[in-house]
Amino acid sequence: GAVVSQHPSWVICKSGTSVKIECRSLDFQATTMFWYRQFPKQSLMLMATSNEGSKATYEQGVEKDKFLINHASLTLSTLTVTSAHPEDSSFYICSARGSRTGSFNQPQHFGDGTRLSIL
Amino acid sequence: EDQVTQSPEALRLQEGESSSLNCSYTVSGLRGLFWYRQDPGKGPEFLFTLYSAGEEKEKERLKATLTKKESFLHITAPKPEDSATYLCAVQDTGTASKLTFGTGTRLQVTL
Numbered sequence: 001g002a003v004v005s006q007h008p009s010w011v012i013c014k015s016g017t018s019v020k021i022e023c024r025s026l027d028f029q030a031t032t033m034f035w036y037r038q039f040p041k042q043s044l045m046l047m048a049t050s051n052e053g054s055k056a057t058y059e060q061g062v063e064k065d066k067f068l069i070n071h072a073s074l075t076l077s078t079l080t081v082t083s084a085h086p087e088d089s090s091f092y093i094c095s096a097r098g099s100r101t102g103s104f105n106q107p108q109h110f111g112d113g114t115r116l117s118i119l
Numbered sequence: 120e121d122q123v124t125q126s127p128e129a130l131r132l133q134e135g136e137s138s139s140l141n142c143s144y145t146v147s148g149l150r151g152l153f154w155y156r157q158d159p160g161k162g163p164e165f166l167f168t169l170y171s172a173g174e175e176k177e178k179e180r181l182k183a184t185l186t187k188k189e190s191f192l193h194i195t196a197p198k199p200e201d202s203a204t205y206l207c208a209v210q211d212t213g214t215a216s217k218l219t220f221g222t223g224t225r226l227q228v229t230l
Binding site for chain 1 (some may be wrong): 153162163168206208216217218220
């Protein structure tokens with residue numbers, strides 16, 4: 001149980017392209033999904049928290065117009081990196097948390113990440 | 120501001136050689152402490168949640184313990200397949216859903 005699927009697993013594209021990454025909870029409903037960024041040998045840094053049907057909450061320093069997040073259903077959230085540049089190259093990981101009662105401190109379950117390389 | 124410090128950064132063990140990984144944390148109020156395992160190029164895999172000091176949880180060769188300032192992940196008689204990066208994260212009662220992660224301990228278990 002608690003499977004999170006992330007797609008695509010890797011993307012290589014030219015500078016200026018917009019890239020969309022999908023995150024799906026396959027066997028549970030996720031009222032809250034999270035988007036992280038991870039640099040080599042560094043920790044996961046939270047970018048934003050999204051709740052189904054409402055606007056995402058972005059962490060300080062994360063440009064909301066650059067990283068568009070949509071959480072249209074209880075099983076799907078998307079992250080779009082708009083007009084990507086080489087400095088946006090990174091490993092992006094999503095996670096989801098279930099919606100059952102008392103879920104506030106339930107664990108987040110992670111997707112396998114998307115390796116984004118901007119040329 | 121919540122802080123999580125993990126040590127050591129890297130650990131190399133021989134198969135069967137037991138050891139412990141440390142996670143020291145600072146939070147205003149602990150809602151939960153989480154241990155994850157991350158393999159190269161993959162997302163973190165959930166291992167344990169600990170909620171209060173004195174709590175312990177076990178899974179196969181792994182045992183996690185919690186005090187008011189730190190958590191330990193004990194690995195008993197490790198095997199090569201236990202090689203991975205182990206991440207510790209805390210959730211503060213004042214920051215709702217947010218997890219603050221440490222930088223992890225890279226564990227390598229050799230034959």
